[in-house]
Amino acid sequence: MTATSPPAPARVGVLGGGRMGTGIAHAFLLAGSRVSVVERDADAADTAAARVRESLDASILRGTANEPIDAYLARFDTGTDAAQLAPCDLVVEAVPEDIALKTEALTRVEAQLGPDAVLASNTSSISIDELAAVLERPSRFVGMHFFNPVPASTLVEIVRGAATAPPLVESVRGWVQALGKTPIVVADAPGFASSRLGVAIGLEAIRMLEEGIASAEDIDAAMTLGYKHPVGPLRLTDIVGLDVRLGIAEYLAAHLGERFEPPALLRRLVAEGHLGRKTGRGFYEWDAS
Known part of the structure; x- marks a missing residue:
C-alpha cells in the first residue's frame, strides 16, 4: 500500500481456492484484510489452506511479508458454506472459467451479502455484463482480473460493466493500489484487453x-x-x-x-x-x- 492509497477492505471473501483464488487471498492478507476462502468440500478447503500457508511462508522468506505467519493465519479461514462470506466488504469469485459455474457461484454468494458489499469476478474473458444479468444488484458487480502468479504479478485489470456504479470502480481501483499492484480499467468486451x-x-x-x-x-x-x-x-x-x-x-x-x-x-x-x-x-x- 502506498502512502496515498486507501486501505484494503477489512473483510474479503474468495470463492474458489485454486491457484488463483489462494493467490488473491494471499495478496489481501499481506495488505491487512481478514480473508475467508470458500471451497466446494472439506478436502478442497484444506488444500486451499495449505496452499495459502505455503505462499505466506515463501513471502516471509523472501522478505516481502512483514508480519509473522501466525499474524496472517489469525486473519484467515477456509470453509465450505457461502454464508461465512456474509460479513465481507468484497467477495471475489475465482471458480473455473465456465459461465455456468460462475453464474451459479455468483448468485449463491450474492444472496449472502449485504447491499453495500462489492461482488467481483476474476474471469479472464467472460463478459461482465453477461454474468451481471443473473444478479439482483449488478451495480455492485465488477471484474477484477488478477494475473498468475498473483503474489508476483503487479497488474489487476478492472472490468467495468454497463451497470457497474462509477464510484465502485474508483473504490476497487484504490483497493488494487492498496495491494501494491497497478490497476487498469477497461470496458466490458470479450477477452477485455x-x-x-x-x-x-x-x-x-x-x-x-x-x-x-x-x-x-x-x-x-x-x-x-x-x-x-x-x-x-x-x-x-x-x-x-x-x-x-x-x-x-x-x-x-x-x-x-x-x-x-x-x-x-x-x-x-x-x-x-x-x-x-x-x-x-x-x-x-x-x-x-
Whole structure:
C-alpha cells in the first residue's frame, strides 16, 4: 500500500481456492484484510489452506511479508458454506472459467451479502455484463482480473460493466493500489484487453509450432529477446494451463470470430491431458512434483 492509497477492505471473501483464488487471498492478507476462502468440500478447503500457508511462508522468506505467519493465519479461514462470506466488504469469485459455474457461484454468494458489499469476478474473458444479468444488484458487480502468479504479478485489470456504479470502480481501483499492484480499467468486451492480446499472441505461437516454423524455445526467444517479454508465449501458456487457454480461445472464437479458433495442436494436447506445468508436460517438460 502506498502512502496515498486507501486501505484494503477489512473483510474479503474468495470463492474458489485454486491457484488463483489462494493467490488473491494471499495478496489481501499481506495488505491487512481478514480473508475467508470458500471451497466446494472439506478436502478442497484444506488444500486451499495449505496452499495459502505455503505462499505466506515463501513471502516471509523472501522478505516481502512483514508480519509473522501466525499474524496472517489469525486473519484467515477456509470453509465450505457461502454464508461465512456474509460479513465481507468484497467477495471475489475465482471458480473455473465456465459461465455456468460462475453464474451459479455468483448468485449463491450474492444472496449472502449485504447491499453495500462489492461482488467481483476474476474471469479472464467472460463478459461482465453477461454474468451481471443473473444478479439482483449488478451495480455492485465488477471484474477484477488478477494475473498468475498473483503474489508476483503487479497488474489487476478492472472490468467495468454497463451497470457497474462509477464510484465502485474508483473504490476497487484504490483497493488494487492498496495491494501494491497497478490497476487498469477497461470496458466490458470479450477477452477485455489483456486476455484478448495475450491469447492472440499465444495462439499464433502455437500455429507456428504446429507448422514447424521454429521450435518452442526459439519462438519464445523471439519474444523474450526481440520484444523484451518476460516470458515467451508458449512457456506462458504452459504456466497458465493449456486447458485454461483453450477455454478462453473457444469463448473468444464464439464472440469475435475465427481468428481466435484454437489450433489443432492445442486441442490435441489438452485431450491427451498435457496441460502444462500443472501436469508436468505441455509445450515444455516440467517438474510436476
